Amino acid sequence: MLEFPRWRKIWLWTLTLVVMACAIPSFFAITGTPYPRSLPDPTVNLGLDLAGGSHILLEADPAQVAAQRLQNMEEGVRTAMRNAEPEIRIGDVSTSNGRLSFMLDDASQIDRAREILTPLMNGEGLTREWELTVVDGSRVVLTPSRAALDTAVTQAMDSATDVIRRRIDELGTREPTIIRQGDTRIVVQVPGLQDPDQLKALLGQTAKLEFKLVDQEALPSDVAQGIAPPGSEIYPFAAGTPGEGTSIAVRRLGGIQGDNLTNASAGVDPQNNQNVVNIQFDSQGGQRFAQLTTQNVGKPFAIILDGEVLSAPNINEPIRGGAAQISGSFTADSANALAISLRSGALPVDLSIVEERTVGPDLGADSIRAGLLAMGIGSILVIGLMIATYGRFGIYATAALVINVIMILGIMAALNTTLTLPGIAGFVLTIGAAVDANVLINERIREERKRGRRVVTAVENGYREASRAIYDANITNFIAGVLLFLFGSGPIRGFAIVLIIGLFTSVFTAVTMTRMWVAGWLKAKRPRDINI
Numbered sequence: 001m002l003e004f005p006r007w008r009k010i011w012l013w014t015l016t017l018v019v020m021a022c023a024i025p026s027f028f029a030i031t032g033t034p035y036p037r038s039l040p041d042p043t044v045n046l047g048l049d050l051a052g053g054s055h056i057l058l059e060a061d062p063a064q065v066a067a068q069r070l071q072n073m074e075e076g077v078r079t080a081m082r083n084a085e086p087e088i089r090i091g092d093v094s095t096s097n098g099r100l101s102f103m104l105d106d107a108s109q110i111d112r113a114r115e116i117l118t119p120l121m122n123g124e125g126l127t128r129e130w131e132l133t134v135v136d137g138s139r140v141v142l143t144p145s146r147a148a149l150d151t152a153v154t155q156a157m158d159s160a161t162d163v164i165r166r167r168i169d170e171l172g173t174r175e176p177t178i179i180r181q182g183d184t185r186i187v188v189q190v191p192g193l194q195d196p197d198q199l200k201a202l203l204g205q206t207a208k209l210e211f212k213l214v215d216q217e218a219l220p221s222d223v224a225q226g227i228a229p230p231g232s233e234i235y236p237f238a239a240g241t242p243g244e245g246t247s248i249a250v251r252r253l254g255g256i257q258g259d260n261l262t263n264a265s266a267g268v269d270p271q272n273n274q275n276v277v278n279i280q281f282d283s284q285g286g287q288r289f290a291q292l293t294t295q296n297v298g299k300p301f302a303i304i305l306d307g308e309v310l311s312a313p314n315i316n317e318p319i320r321g322g323a324a325q326i327s328g329s330f331t332a333d334s335a336n337a338l339a340i341s342l343r344s345g346a347l348p349v350d351l352s353i354v355e356e357r358t359v360g361p362d363l364g365a366d367s368i369r370a371g372l373l374a375m376g377i378g379s380i381l382v383i384g385l386m387i388a389t390y391g392r393f394g395i396y397a398t399a400a401l402v403i404n405v406i407m408i409l410g411i412m413a414a415l416n417t418t419l420t421l422p423g424i425a426g427f428v429l430t431i432g433a434a435v436d437a438n439v440l441i442n443e444r445i446r447e448e449r450k451r452g453r454r455v456v457t458a459v460e461n462g463y464r465e466a467s468r469a470i471y472d473a474n475i476t477n478f479i480a481g482v483l484l485f486l487f488g489s490g491p492i493r494g495f496a497i498v499l500i501i502g503l504f505t506s507v508f509t510a511v512t513m514t515r516m517w518v519a520g521w522l523k524a525k526r527p528r529d530i531n532i
Contacts, residue, residue, distance in 0.1 A: 004516050012516060016403060023410035044413045047420030047494055048177070048189045048359055050367055054196040057355035058186045058203060060160065062153045064349050069144060069152055070095045073130070075253050076120050077102065077142075081113070088113055092139075100142040107138035117142070153183065156348040161186055163347050167202050167340060186351065191418070196358055202337060203351065209279075211292065212255035214248060214300040214312055223249050238308035248309055250302045256288050264343045266335035275330040277339050278323070286322025294318040305338070371424035375405075378431050386435055390442045391531045396517050397438035400509035404434050407505040408498065419498075422491040426498030430506065436473070437510035440466040446532050455530055456522060463515050470511060474503045 026044035048055065074095060081088040092103040104113060114132060121130035121142065129148035133141045161178055168176045168190060177189040193199055215232040224247070228234045233252045237243035263280040281289055292301070293315045302312040330338070382401065386394035405427065412419060445462030453461065481503065484496035 004519050009516060012512065016407070016513065019410040019414070020403065020406045021410070022413045023406050026409055026413045027406075044409065045416065045418040046191060047418045047423070047491075048191040049421040049491070050419065050424075051191045052359045053189065053191040053193045054199050055355075055357040055359065056188045056196075056200065056203065056353055057181070058164075058188065058351040059354045060153075060157060060184045060186075060349040060351055062149070062184060065153050065156050066098055066144065066149055067095075068348075069149070070098070070100055071252075073100050073120065073142060077117065078253065080116050080120060084112070084116055088116070098144070101135075102140055104138045104140065110134060110138065110140070113140060157184065157186065159348045160351060164188060164203060166343075168199075185354075196356075198337075200353060200356070202340065203353075208257075208306055208347070209261070210255055210257055210302075210304040211289070212250040212252075212302050212304060213292075213296060214250055214302055216299070218249035223247055235302065235304055235307060235309050238305070238310055241310060243309065243312070248302060248312055250304070250309075255301075256285070256292055261285065261343075264339040266330075266332065266339045269325070275332055275335040276325050277330070277335050278325055281322035281324075283322070286320070289322060289324065290318055290320045367421050368424070371421065371428070375424070375428050375431060378428055379405075382431055382435055386438070390438075392521070393438070393442050393445075393514075393518070393530075393532050396514045397435055397442075397510070399517075400438065400514050401431065401434050403513065404502070404505045404509040405431065407509065408501050411501050411505070412497070417497050418494060420491050420494030422495035423498045426495045426502065430498065430502035434502070434506040434510060437466070437470045437506060438514060440469055441511070441514070442532055445530075449530070449532070455527060459518060459522065459530075463511070467511060470507065474507055478503050 045051075074093060077100070078090070078093075081090050088109050089105040090102045091105060094101045104110060114134075117132060117140070121132060122128055129145055131143045131145060133143070135141055157180060161180060164186065165176070165178050168178065168188070176191070177187070179187050181187050188199075188203065190199060215229055218229050218232060222229070223234055226234060226247075228249050231252055232249045234247050234249050236247045237245070261279055262282045262285075265278050267276055267278050268274070269276045297315050297317060300312050300314050303310045379401070383394075383398045386397045386401075388394070390397065408427065408430065441462050444466040445458050448458035448461045449455075478500060481496045481500040485493050485500065488496060
């Protein structure tokens with residue numbers, strides 16, 4: 001076990017120095033020391049508790065998900081009945097009390113209607129998501145199941161979490177924490193964000209884009225009083241638009257959602273030099289958009305964003321190719337923010353901010369100073385104890401400890417992980433735990449010498465026998481660290497990352513590197529006795 005060929009020494013030292021070199025820029029950044037411009041940018045990201053930033057708690061309204069399901073089912077029912085052969089005529093449609101009900105004009109078609117509606121009521125795997133009942137022989141009532149509603153809310157929140165993550169990534173921030181909390185809440189933590197208002201505006205915008213036909217039969221007087229004709233709904237014009245302060249009636253069904261967008265970018269209209277947002281549909285959305293504009297040439301259609309009308313232009317000619325332009329009273333920043341939101345996808349449900357905290361960078365700097373102070377004091381005490389107890393072997397353990405800490409930082413830099421305050425606690429813990437392996441080895445060597453073993457044999461047996469206990473202990477710690485990382489979040493994960501990395505580097509430095517140093521010393525000096 002004490003044989004180290006030249007090639008192995010070169011390999012171990014090369015690996016150690018390369019990993020340690022990765023930590024140099026990050027070490028300068030964490031300590032706040034200016035570093036040479038020739039070095040690459042530090043790649044260890046500081047968490048919210050160290051770098052400062054924004055903490056926002058968002059909450060969704062499950063009732064909105066249920067209402068959207070009712071609207072989708074209504075549109076599906078109308079389409080299915082209209083496409084039936086022969087057509088099944090329905091009327092008196094209601095979505096009150098969380099149920100969809102409608103009257104059949106011909107009660108004798110109830111069995112055909114039930115057969116047509118069966119595919120719409122089943123979800124994936126033929127799971128029944130809607131219950132159908134017939135009232136008075138001609139009225140069909142569709143009631144969503146509670147399990148289906150709970151599943152829809154869960155899917156909406158999962159989708160909202162993904163949309164939020166994509167939007168924050170567009171801001172160029174590193175390592176945000178975005179996690180579900182409970183059934184209807186999402187926690188967002190963005191370290192180092194200097195403009196929390198920008199984050200709130202970005203997350204608070206649903207970015208639900210719709211194209212709906214204007215109801216030209218609606219009376220302006222009724223619209224002004226908030227009275228919508230049957231089958232229509234009223235939307236106000238957005239602030240800053242030509243129609244600001246007024247409203248417009250649009251057809252509730254039959255429009256196009258912005259779900260089929262593939263790209264959105266801010267631009268400037270060369271004709272009037274106004275900021276606009278250019279959008280591009282995928283093939284399916286492009287076909288639907290072309291069909292809508294082809295069938296309604298000469299009619300106005302409204303461009304609606306988050307329940308407000310941006311504009312209501314006339315369709316002068318069919319719009320093919322899947323490209324369109326959204327105009328309004330945009331500034332360059334607001335057009336870019338809208339483009340980011342549209343590219344990231346619309347939130348499936350509105351999210352309201354129920355809690356907001358801002359952590360200043362000064363608090364993080366104090367935490368770093370306190371953590372470094374604790375690590376420094378702990379290191380001095382451990383180093384003093386090891387040298388006083390084990391002499392030369394304590395010096396080897398001290399060198400391994402210093403290399404261990406630097407290698408942890410270097411690996412975190414290479415993996416682009418985030419350092420949090422619990423991560424610094426993990427560093428402090430690593431300092432105390434890293435020397436455990438050397439204590440086991442040195443004590444085992446001391447026991448072998450008391451038994452009368454020669455120096456080389458005692459050292460060899462000490463490393464071999466102690467290594468078994470070292471590996472067993474680190475495997476159990478590794479399992480605990482993995483579980484913390486998988487099931488934890490935020491600060492817990494930060495601690496787990498440092499713990500897991502520290503386990504590997506501790507074994508490498510305390511067992512492999514110190515054994516190489518001890519073997520080199522024994523080979524060069526050939527001592528008859530060791531002071532341990």
